[in-house]
Amino acid sequence: MKYWLMKTEPDVFSFDDLLKCPKKTTCWEGVRNYQARNFLRDECKKGDLVLIYHSNTQTPGIVGIAKVVKEAYPDPSANDPKSPYYDDKPAKDGSTRWFMIDVQAVKKLPKIISLSQIKSHPQLKTMLVAQKGQRLSVQPVKKSEYDLLQGMATLYRDIPFGIL
DNA sequence: GCCAACGTTGGC
DNA sequence: GCCAACGTTGGC
Numbered sequence: 001m002k003y004w005l006m007k008t009e010p011d012v013f014s015f016d017d018l019l020k021c022p023k024k025t026t027c028w029e030g031v032r033n034y035q036a037r038n039f040l041r042d043e044c045k046k047g048d049l050v051l052i053y054h055s056n057t058q059t060p061g062i063v064g065i066a067k068v069v070k071e072a073y074p075d076p077s078a079n080d081p082k083s084p085y086y087d088d089k090p091a092k093d094g095s096t097r098w099f100m101i102d103v104q105a106v107k108k109l110p111k112i113i114s115l116s117q118i119k120s121h122p123q124l125k126t127m128l129v130a131q132k133g134q135r136l137s138v139q140p141v142k143k144s145e146y147d148l149l150q151g152m153a154t155l156y157r158d159i160p161f162g163i164l
Numbered sequence: 165g166c167c168a169a170c171g172t173t174g175g176c
Numbered sequence: 177g178c179c180a181a182c183g184t185t186g187g188c
Contacts, residue, residue, distance in 0.1 A: 115175080133180070135172080135183080
């Protein structure tokens, strides 16, 4: 099983929005970056766990955990002129360029794990999301990182890292 | 294939 | 709102 981090702007679609979806499940549409697409299309497998990250907001950070419930299939929003994710330069051969998966919420973290916490943690500051200029919206996460984050979310959520 | 111009992301 | 970093576009 693999672990991922996926970014979303909470003003557009938040973890709470996901919780309100039927079966707490939604399609993860709109990924329009080839590297992220390749992860989605080729490597995200059913049962993989996904850290949901809020970006472009007051306090960016990890807010919840979801899981992959459907593997990659064509993203119809790429062909919908009314969608904000419309691709006006489709592949010349008519092949499908963009894919999406379905994710289901597993749990909301009791408290956000902020980007600043991640950056200040010795074992987490090497995460892709903590690197300057890193814009990839679908990122692989190491099991060790996932385990640490999950532990922090449950056990240590109110204790500053300097004490540990 | 190079690379300058442009558009987007996303922290701050 | 600013702007650095990055990805994409398109002329040559």
